[in-house]
Amino acid sequence: MEILFWVLGATVLILVVKYGLLKRQVRSLACQVQDSLCRNSEKMLDISLIDKDVERLATLLNQHRARQRQAVVTAQRHEVSLKESVANLSHDLRTPLTVILGHIQLLCSSELSEEQRRRVDLILSRTEKMKDLVNTFYELSLLDTEQIIPRKEKVNLSNMVMNLLAENAPILERRGIFPEVCLPDCSVFLLSDCGMVERVLQNLFVNAVRYSSGNIKISVCQTKKDQGIFCIENPVRDISKLDIDRLFERFYTGDSSTHEEGTGLGLAVVKILVEKLGGEIMAKIHEERLSIKVFFNE
Structure with missing residues (x-):
């Protein structure tokens, strides 16, 4: 035992x-x-x-x-x-x-x-x-x-915006759009790639004009840390058909009935360019207006 x-x-x-x-x-x-x-x-x-x-x-x-x-x-x-x-x-x-x-x-x-x-x-x-x-x-x-590697140089963002509006004046007139432009008293300068910044502004402008149901608003400002900010707003034709989370996806056009106007690639290109420049981009909807803001870092 x-x-x-x-x-x-x-x-x-x-x-x-x-x-x-x-x-x-x-x-x-x-x-x-x-x-x-x-x-x-x-x-x-x-x-x-x-x-x-x-x-x-x-x-x-x-x-x-x-x-x-x-x-x-x-x-x-x-x-x-x-x-x-x-x-x-x-x-x-x-x-x-x-x-x-x-x-x-x-x-x-x-x-x-x-x-x-x-x-x-x-x-x-x-x-x-x-x-x-x-x-x-x-x-x-x-x-x-x-x-594509950014080539940094001194860029006058304020002048670039004014040139953009002047070059696209016929389009604005044809669409019956009267832009509201808000610029600071002093010019906003960036240390960035001129061509890439121009492409960002052009794509955002074309997108706003193409899908706007009224006048657009463009504003430029500069933070104390020398960060340039570009913002463009436009009223949206049918806010219920816009998915803000998919705005920067490739081929997303928001409203399938307007796919003939755009390819859905413009904002995707903008996002890639902004990220290559070391900046940030965000979008939000407020009172049936789409607002896209770009932060250009030094």
Whole structure:
């Protein structure tokens, strides 16, 4: 009887020790996985374990992570290849489109009947839209592949806004839009890339004019930390159809009934450009007006 007691005691002790070691190994695996997730590390799990079943589990987890890593690498390669293909295709399409536009413009200057002129004008407008779309795709593909690096220089944001309004005066007049412009007494200067800032302002202006149901408001100011702020507001035709959280997504146009006017790429390009310039962009809706604000950092 005493021997049986000692055997049972020893068995229980062995089971307790084994259970404690097993818990320790499982806890170690859990800590490794958590640490890998927090640090986004690609380090494999330690499989120098005592329990064979736990060691097999760690091996299977490592194999799964290796396959995931390979899948990510493959997806990234495909994405880069797709972006390069889009860039090359867009670049190749620009030349023939330019030639087509040239010949159409020559047709416009020739003697045409009323019906012929109507058809040529329609072809011209569609071809110009196609060229704009191809140029936007080309620009977007370059931005995605990070081939554009900002060249910082002193930029007069106030003058840039005034030039933008002057250049687009015919569009404003045709649409019956009277912009309200608020500029500070002193010019607002930035240390930024002139071309990229111009592209940001132009895209925001075109978007506001295209989807506005009334007059737009443009304001410029500068913070004490020399941070330039550009803000453009416009009333929205149907506020219920606008998803503010998707505003900067590619191909999002807000209202599917107006997709003929825009491609949904302009604001996506703006967001990428602003981020490349080290700035921030935000949008909000207040009293049925859409407000987009850009913070240009030094």
